Amino acid sequence: MSASTKTYRPETRLVHAGTLRSQFGETSEALFLTQGYVYPTAEECEARFSGKIPGYVYSRYSNPTMSMFEQRMAALEGAEAARSTATGMAAVTTALMGLVRAGDHVVAAKALFGSCRWVIEEWLPRFGVTSTLVNGTDLNAWKKAVQKNTKAFFLESPTNPTLEVIDIAAVADIAHNASARLVVDNVFATPLYQSPLTLGADCVVYSATKHIDGQGRVLGGVILGSEKLILDHYHQILRQTGPSLSPFNAWVLLKSLETLxxxxxxxxxxxxxxxxxxxxxxxxxxxxxxxxxxxxxxxxxxxxxxxxxxxxxxxxxxxxxxxxxxxxxxxxxxxxxxxxxxxxxxxxxxxxxxxxxxxxxxxxxxxxxxxxxxxxxxxxxxxxxxxxxxxxxxx
Ligand SMILES: Cc1ncc(COP(=O)(O)O)c(C=O)c1O
The missing domain is CATH 3.90.1150.10 (Aspartate Aminotransferase, domain 1)
Structure with a gap:
């Protein structure tokens, strides 16, 4: 049984989960600093491209070091699936844009990190997506903001910079009654102190730039949720538009998780x-x-x-x-x-x-x-x- 699947405690998962050991048996996880992969035969190449057999094809899609980071994050968060991104903002933007299309509506808490608020107020409207910003601690305000076309709720808790705390379970209920999905930016809480998926959220995002690196070196982000959510809403956007985490940064973040x-x-x-x-x-x-x-x-x-x-x-x-x-x-x-x-x-x-x-x-x-x-x-x-x-x- 691998450390990702066995229910070890978080500290143990953060040291072992997701490790892919190469044929050399290295102790520390390897850094696969490669753009692409070679195939033993043209037939295998064709089969991997068509998805008939598993395997890496190109590092914009996935890479063994990125996979180790994603699996370790998923094991910590208790999520079925995770996808890494180049920055926290790439994770937030993808998490929101993957849930909406022109004509849809988003409800979000007003107290957001500046760039997240810009994405909702300035960027989404360019694609025909409207929004209502509410006082996140006022549950009636979330309810009142719902429209027929509301598809996503978004909040961060604790908030930046006033450290206001929003009742995630209550907001998740309101979102689900409206058939909308709740995305939570869990940067300030860290995965150690708050588990939004357990509280009912559908998707969790992190700027790995913050506590996950924790030593001021690299930028990174991650999106976590159910396998279905990730496949239906994010998998193709990430592959085709390419906000990919570099394997080097994935390796730094992977090793940082051990000491988180x-x-x-x-x-x-x-x-x-x-x-x-x-x-x-x-x-x-x-x-x-x-x-x-x-x-x-x-x-x-x-x-x-x-x-x-x-x-x-x-x-x-x-x-x-x-x-x-x-x-x-x-x-x-x-x-x-x-x-x-x-x-x-x-x-x-x-x-x-x-x-x-x-x-x-x-x-x-x-x-x-x-x-x-x-x-x-x-x-x-x-x-x-x-x-x-x-x-x-x-x-
Ligand atoms: C709450 C929150 N969300 C998202 C981000 C964006 O992260 P990044 O700078 O890695 O893009 C930040 C960064 O400051 C943040 O504080």
Missing amino acids: PVRVQRQTDNAGTVANALAGHKKITRLIYPGRPDHPQADIIRKQMRAGSTLCSFEVRGGKEGAFRFLNALQLIGITNNLGDAKSLVTHPTTTTHQRLTPEQRTELGIGDGLIRFSAGLEHPDDLIEDILTAMEKV
């Missing part, structure tokens, strides 16, 4: 320690951490997540000026728009990831000019707290 639980656990501990150290600080007007009992959706978190988060967000006094003073005074923690890295990072959403939104749209989402998103890395928590508290003196 160790890294995410330590990053979560660090985020929680920082959040607790900041609670009640006089320069902070708002603190959001999914692992604290004062989180606005603490009940839902207990119900659908296994732990808090590697991220916490806080609003400093003084708006943009206060935030910039804080960011510029940090010595250890880097200013960036990325997250999930071994290095602790801070982001100012108003001027980066959510710059495209109008000030009114940001206010509606609770993204104030003083809001800062902190992504905890693997450093010693005392060094992080020292850096943050020293920089806070400048606010």
Whole structure:
């Protein structure tokens, strides 16, 4: 029985699942840096192309290193099938576009990563697909937004950057009553802390660029769901349009999965320690951490997540000026728009990831000019707290 099929615990699956060992018996998974494949005979070539016999034909379609990454992700997520993509945005775009055609309608939560919101508001309409954006925590708003032609629901939870948590099981029910499918962007929760498919979602997407790599090196993405969903809606789009993950990046991500639980656990501990150290600080007007009992959706978190988060967000006094003073005074923690890295990072959403939104749209989402998103890395928590508290003196 392979590690993909036996019900080992997640940590074990992340080290062993999906391994394809070559004739050389290597310990570490091989990197198949190849575009194509040669065939022993023309007959075998014909049979593989027609699908009569299994086998690789071209790395835009599939590749052994990509397959190992996909199978390991599927084993972790508890999904029947997975397909890797070049970036998280390729996964999100394909996951949405594969479910709709001209004349269809999408309902999505308003609180989305900027590029995801752009795809829904700006890109889908060019192909005749309309959308309604709702407050994701308001279940009545999801119900009211449904139209006869609604085919897909989309949400991320916890959201970027306010770490709002949406009741995935309840939204999945609303979607299914409307004969629509629910796609969940599970980047912030990671596959370790939240399993949207178990909660009723039809499709899960990741930017593997974040915690899955976790060391700031490569871009990648993955789409997971049932075998039927993947075959009916995504398989051909991915093969024919080609947002393929490079085998090299697949290898980096595959090897990173082995250490994912160790890294995410330590990053979560660090985020929680920082959040607790900041609670009640006089320069902070708002603190959001999914692992604290004062989180606005603490009940839902207990119900659908296994732990808090590697991220916490806080609003400093003084708006943009206060935030910039804080960011510029940090010595250890880097200013960036990325997250999930071994290095602790801070982001100012108003001027980066959510710059495209109008000030009114940001206010509606609770993204104030003083809001800062902190992504905890693997450093010693005392060094992080020292850096943050020293920089806070400048606010
Ligand atoms: C929630 C979320 N979804 C999707 C993406 C897109 O991922 P990528 O940058 O790998 O395309 C990001 C990236 O920041 C993200 O934060």
